[in-house]
Amino acid sequence: MFLPSGEVADVLVDRHRIAAIGPGAGAGLPAAEDASGKLLLPAFVDGHVHLDKALIRDGLREHEGTLTGAIDAIHERKRRYTVEDVRGRAREVIEASVRSGTTRLRSHVDVDTIGGLTPLEGVMAAAADCADIAEVRTIAFPQEGLLRDPGAYELMEAAIEAGADVVGGMPHWELDEASQREHVGLCFDLAEKFDRDLDMHVDESDDGGMQTLEMVADEALQRGYLGRVCAGHVCSLAAAPHDYAERVIDKCLRADISIAANPVTNLVLQGRGDRGLVRRGLTRVGELRAAGVNVLFGQDCVKDGFYPFGRGSMLEVALISAHAAHLTSRSDLAFALRAVTEAPAQAARLTDYGLKTGARADLQLLPVPSWAEALRLQPPPEKVWFAGRLVAENSVVSKLHRRT
Numbered sequence: 090m091f092l093p094s095g096e097v098a099d100v101l102v103d104r105h106r107i108a109a110i111g112p113g114a115g116a117g118l119p120a121a122e123d124a125s126g127k128l129l130l131p132a133f134v135d136g137h138v139h140l141d142k143a144l145i146r147d148g149l150r151e152h153e154g155t156l157t158g159a160i161d162a163i164h165e166r167k168r169r170y171t172v173e174d175v176r177g178r179a180r181e182v183i184e185a186s187v188r189s190g191t192t193r194l195r196s197h198v199d200v201d202t203i204g205g206l207t208p209l210e211g212v213m214a215a216a217a218d219c220a221d222i223a224e225v226r227t228i229a230f231p232q233e234g235l236l237r238d239p240g241a242y243e244l245m246e247a248a249i250e251a252g253a254d255v256v257g258g259m260p261h262w263e264l265d266e267a268s269q270r271e272h273v274g275l276c277f278d279l280a281e282k283f284d285r286d287l288d289m290h291v292d293e294s295d296d297g298g299m300q301t302l303e304m305v306a307d308e309a310l311q312r313g314y315l316g317r318v319c320a321g322h323v324c325s326l327a328a329a330p331h332d333y334a335e336r337v338i339d340k341c342l343r344a345d346i347s348i349a350a351n352p353v354t355n356l357v358l359q360g361r362g363d364r365g366l367v368r369r370g371l372t373r374v375g376e377l378r379a380a381g382v383n384v385l386f387g388q389d390c391v392k393d394g395f396y397p398f399g400r401g402s403m404l405e406v407a408l409i410s411a412h413a414a415h416l417t418s419r420s421d422l423a424f425a426l427r428a429v430t431e432a433p434a435q436a437a438r439l440t441d442y443g444l445k446t447g448a449r450a451d452l453q454l455l456p457v458p459s460w461a462e463a464l465r466l467q468p469p470p471e472k473v474w475f476a477g478r479l480v481a482e483n484s485v486v487s488k489l490h491r492r493t
């Protein structure tokens with residue numbers, strides 16, 4: 090089989106783990122799997138998805154397509170959530186993700202006074218239902234703000250106590266700068282109190298004046314919370330003056346903050362008011378990458394109020410993100426692969442991930458010889474393994490009927 094590097098290699102799996110990987114690793118042993126000519130990848134990691142909202146779009150009223158429009162349109166539906174409703178939709182997306190080669194997901198889950206802890210209970214139940222095929226972690230996400238939504242902070246505490254793994258946030262959603270700063274402080278207080286990592290929605294706006302990424306970076310640096318923070322979306326950074334953006338990128342680097350760019354959703358969400366040269370909501374992917382910041386791409390939304398598409402395919406996310414971020418050279422494509430594998434694994438501080446000896450055997454085999462061909466042709470993986478166990482198989486039949 091081929092590795093993403095182009096090397097021809099064998100992989101030896103001993104129960105849950107990779108026992109050996111490399112050229113000739115399986116020499117002298119009978120092949121359990123004939124993978125010659127195919128591409129072996131680590132299973133994808135979706136580092137930023139919203140399983141509680143997934144698949145609700147058909148039941149929503151139409152809105153103008155903006156972030157604010159989507160959040161407002163979801164309120165009515167969120168009031169009607171039940172644990173079983175959320176559980177069923179989340180399970181469907183986890184299963185679709187596994188079929189598409191993803192075995193680890195980190196899901197934001199709304200925590201607010203509209204839905205209470207129902208979304209979290211539903212997603213955690215779905216995660217338990219799917220524990221044999223995937224590992225799902227949850228992020229308590231105050232979608233409606235903390236100061237704007239009195240009672241949300243207490244619910245955030247309750248969510249962490251109920252089992253949410255990571256502290257979320259959305260500081261730019263607060264109504265003024267002082268509240269934004271306070272929101273950031275409250276999120277770090279929670280993270281410190283419960284010794285949790287942070288993964289916040291940050292500056293998901295076209296407004297270059299939004300500066301909550303810098304607030305997050307400053308807080309992480311002051312509190313020594315290094316390597317434990319992920320900032321999602323970060324659209325405003327693209328609209329900010331270059332010298333300001335460079336200063337903030339440097340702070341992110343020093344705080345070892347990961348950036349979850351979600352081009353798939355932000356391409357359709359941002360820039361809606363523009364004429365002519367329409368902004369596309371993409372953060373400074375190239376500059377963050379050049380600076381050495383850990384950048385990942387997430388699915389973010391699956392057929393919800395923000396985005397009508399999405400099917401849990403990180404191969405599709407990588408392709409769309411490659412278009413959005415001008416990724417075409419060999420090293421660019423390798424970066425796109427990293428952004429749906431090693432980068433989200435690093436952001437989630439997974440230590441047993443990857444194509445390396447000792448890593449958990451979360452693997453996928455694709456019917457193409459290279460990553461470039463996988464991106465171009467978008468085949469579903471032929472096989473997906475979770476901790477060494479085969480959990481999904483796909484086969485595609487395509488027939489061309491020529492006149493004889």
Ligand SMILES: [Zn+2]
Nearest residue numbers: 197290321389
């Ligand atoms: Zn998001």
